[in-house]
Amino acid sequence: MIDSFFMEPNPIMRHLLSAAVMILCVIALPIAGAQEQRPAATEQQSRSLSAADKAAAVDLLAQRLSDKYVFADEGSKMAAAVRDHLLKGDYEKAATGAEFAGLLTTHIQAAHPDKHLSIRYALNAPPDRPRPSLNQGMPAEMRQRITDMGQYLNFAFEKVERLPGNIMYLKLNGFFEADIGKAAATAAMNLAANGNAMIIDLRENRGGDPRMVAHVASYLLGDHKVHLSDIYFRAENETNSFWSDPAVPGARFGADKPVYVLTSGETFSAAEDFTYNLQAIKRITVVGETTGGGAHPVQPFRIDPNLVAMIPVGRSINLITKGDWEGSGVKPDVAVAADKAMTKANALALRQVLPKISNPRERTMLEKKLAELETAL
Template sequence: MIRSARLLPALLIAASVVALPLVATPPALAADEESADQIAEKYAALLERDYVYPETGKRYAAAIRAGIAAGRYTPLTGEALGEAIDRDVNAVAPDGHLRLRAPEGAAAPGTPAPVRRPPRVPIEQPEWIAPGIAFIRFNVFPDDPAVTAAAAKFMADHADAKAIIFDLRTNGGGGLDQMDVIFPWLFAEPTRLVTMATRASVDAGGGSPIDGIASLRLVKGDVGMVAREHWATPNADARLRDAKIYVLTSGGTASAAEHFSLAMKHTRRGTLVGAPTAGANHFGRGDDLGGGYSAFIPVGRTYDPTTGKDWEGDGVQPDIAVPPAEALVRVLTDLGVAADEAKRLSDAHMPSRPMERRGPAPAR
């Protein structure tokens, strides 16, 4: 779900372009270097060792090893191998972030290459959408200081807003960097946002993707987990403390964008408008499996510190449920914009990327 400057993004549910794949290896060369069974076994070992829930990790590993023993993976290469292993893993317990990534261009002969969307533009349409109402769309929360600086500038430039609309309907995830320059403007006192818990064995081995982030505070967690709370610390400028905050959500709102959404909902600082989010909760890191293959291993989860519940499979529920394409109209009219003008503005600020969940919703 989350990343920082060191945190690989949990964006695999949304075909991340922030977590760049490893250098492409031609399928034939990959087969020479690493057999299908070797790749599968590496994946099984990583899941058994590092997956956020140890017992589930063992079950994942057992399913993959059963596939190896049955010879299901031996004749496969490229995308076909990744899909076969993913099917076996998801049959055990679906996870919104689990996916084995094949080398670029590794489709089987005669198989159409997968359609790859162009890279996400991190920020779109940061502007005054109407008098006193600021608007910004984040398509991703990347590990990019320039994007973080742009987010900080947006907040400073619109510090006199009576309302800010954060459009996360097409945000596939990322990390905390942009959030940590936004949230200090919105709170009047230090505020606990969410809790993030990493498997203790991963943390102890120096593999926690969230260790060392300044906005996270180490707290006592469940047995076998290391817990850190994400806090918002107010800045010195009080102009936005009472501004209305709206977050537009959809099935395309995934991972770190769900973290942002839950933070606003849990603290009651923002109003979520749209559809339930994607339900991709677990954060983690990328691992090389050899032969150009890689995998994202979820090593932790983010949850509501009051209820202890996360959003895996279910998504974060909106406060005002409307079709995502109508969310901006609803917010603008609630803010007093005339209906015909709200529709015109919504059409002019409609995301170009899909606002639907990619693939079936994971079962709990």
């Protein structure tokens, strides 16, 4: 069963989910196909790179950082850093593409830390493509691949469970591409709509499509549109806005019942988008750890036939804070170790719903459950 497979930090399943939700931070999807080829690329990785190959890759990387990185000054700083390392001969020791990619990543991160920024080895990487609009369809082959993977993973909706006190628990490990995964999201949120409270577990959620973020968030809000966030893209000087939809299919959980969101240091990207923006409008209570701190959507650029630069090309903007969670992460309202977050949120939710329970027998059972949770904490 997928549920039990996900409970362990299985690297193969994590890779599948990561590839399937590549739009979480990657604006152009074809790189996902290149990533999937990496396990078979051992022979290519072991081949040496010439000095000319390295110089050409560094030059192209520097150009892309200067032209595309979301902050122009920082892009220029990183470009200067890799050129300086090249002149010093620091890349001579990199014998393979994988080693060279690792060194480049280390050097640009040292110049300007950004958790979405990296150089990756990708055998036969596809050529660059223009950044598509978030509303632009993906190629049919990629759509089918993501759909097949999504169906196998139940579009990252791992569990919907009713807990004592009619508290709904939703475990969501990614925000799949909205056009593909919306039906699964609607089914999960409709199933949870009758709860007295909801706990949404994002502790293993590494991100996804911001449109899916808005879709899921819509079920937690009222019957009017809410401006959740913007994403600004530097190169095109373009801003995409994300709003809740008061007309989502089926039943909404609504804007009044308590919602707790569980976080960990692994919660990242679009999962942070969901948490940060709903926290800003005081719709949720965040329980757990400070999140990973990645707010910049990225676009892949090929700098060598087998090397791809994942460069952040945009930044998130919250209309209330005027900022985002880049580097700092989303701070929890109730700080607790990730492995205790569920217990803590369950206790908080029970305290909220207990006053509404009129049946003496049910109330006694829930009070006993609350005592057990608080003892465990």
